[in-house]
Amino acid sequence: MAVRKKKSRRTAPRTRRKTREPAWTRLSDEALLQKRFCDLRLSLRGTMVERHWKEVQKDLLSRGIRFRPHLWLSEEWFSPDGVPGIAVPFYMAHPRLMRLERLIMDEVEGGNANWLTRILRHEAAHALDNAFRLRRRKGWRKTFGPATRPYPDVYRPRPASRDYVLHLGHWYAQSHPSEDFAETFAVWLQPRARWRRDYQGWSALKKLEYVDTLMKELKGASAAVDNRERIEPLSEDTRTLAEHYRQKRARYQLDRPGAYDLRLKRIFGKRSARRRHLRASTFVRRVRPQLERLLIRRSRLHPYLVHHVLRVVIQRCRDLDLVLETSQREAKRAVLGVLERIMMDILRRDRERYAL
Template identity: 75%
Template sequence: MATQSKLTKAKPKKARRSRSREPSWVHLSDEELLQKRFCDLRLTLRHTVIDQHIRRIRRDLTRRGIRFAPHVWLSEEWFSPDGVPGIAIAFYMAHPRLMRLERRMMDEVEGGNASWLTRIMRHEFAHALDNAFRLRRRKEWRETFGDPDRPYPNVYRPRPASRDFVLHLGHWYAQSHPTEDFAETFAVWMQPKARWRRDYQGWPALNKLEYVDRLMSELSGVLPHVMNRSLIEPVSENETTLAEHYRRKRARYEFDTPEAYDLRLKRVFGKHRKGRRRMRASTFVRQVRPEMERWLMRRSRLYPYLVHHVLRTVIQRCRELNLVLDTSKHEAKRALLGVLERILIDILRRDRERYTL
């Protein structure tokens, strides 16, 4: 009798879903992508550049004995909420396609290169660490950095030549508030000790770095006091469209009252008078615009979109006021730079009142 052996046919294996499979919205045009809601993008931080940076900073803290690993999530902006030992990551960091859209809409990607991303992450880790260990409640912390409950100033006048503060993120951010002073100082402290000792030798800011160094030694091996894992404004629950997000973001940099700076512009330029041939102020500003932009973006690390927008508005306002150049170009250029910095810092201060890092 013949054996009735059956050969069981092997079922074809289901193809594994590739982790690198791109979401469908990647291939949309910018106009189509802007109509998408945040929650529909289904974004994740897994296997992204930002994920690698987070792991690296956590390892750096572990090597220093600091037992703290803040939770992270995606939101519309970079921030670390008060009382929450975590960090919200700007949504566009989740995918190169979103970073390209951010660049088109805002002229720049905040954190878009490795160096800038490291600076931001160290700054945000500092805020999360502050929340986790309630550092601002310490007497020496307050003596070193100031009152953390002090409201952000209505007028933010940085002193570029001051050596009382470290320089890290740009536009003299450490000077804006005690909590930002701590975050910037911590971010610099994360660099090798030999480097920050050398860079800040002779600066009063070195005392702040030395305090942070002692403080981190005290925290070695200590568990955080606050360990909640709250997610504030995650994109997964955000039904706002990208178009509305960018409309609001651009509006934050608008002049509420452009005429508020008329007096400053009139101090730089003169009023047009019949019979006197003078270069129009609007023409002069257009001529020096590339130099002003380089200075403001490189020296002060101000956002390109903001710089471009302010210069466009100043040119328009000079035209409306019919202003002319009545001093040397050298003097006018120096005075104009001062006015531009004043306007830019005022806008950043106003923005910071709503969106603190």
């Protein structure tokens, strides 16, 4: 007797249900800026931060580090003292907010995969420092310096120095002992890292070897501080995005745009009807890309600050009707010095304001 084959039922492939985008994603920039942080109802679930954080966690586990720092959304990147966790800036929760951040601040810190992973490794170091109270160890202080040292208003890195590792850029390890440790840890944590070869002959190799020894001691250890506190969480922030950006940009504003006119007049001359010279504003605008690269590379200055100060200087050159009378090379060097002085004054004023 022939056996009838049972007809197989073809089932339609399951279609993923698209997550409905929040209504605020369709707002204009002006309307979005009027939204409060707490009303955005943001989450890190499904974001690029969550994906890359899983990779960093795997790296920690592969090194025998059991502790897992917690993440939460806030205004900026930071790991607060005494809390073994990492605050992630709100704009990392949605592409629409990343576009707004780039529009207003000229850059998205952690906006690409490589940069984001580097930041997460760096911040994981701060979280582990808090979790295991590493900065209290005599060896830690001897290797990196006292963590109680005040953060500088602005630091002048030594690009040729071999005392520090290179990780986030702008020679950030040179800014403070805590950042020196975080940068060293981040280099050590990289999978398949060849730090022994890459830093052979560097004084920074001793720091990497210290971190390697220290992390071996922490294998399987439980954290001394394991609270899940969230400092300045976004869900409790009732300010609008407009207020946030107004305050953020205010830190970079010039109180008196004409305060540096005398310095500019020493570099450039006054326009004369008898002689034709290149306008100073035109010259600065032409060399602006070079000046921006130099200023951002020399110290960890926010691009918005660099761009803003350059705009102000170009406008002042135009208002004063200044022209180029010296060689372009000499003038570029002198303008760079003025720009650095202006930004140092802004940062110093900002630090004094928040210290009150």
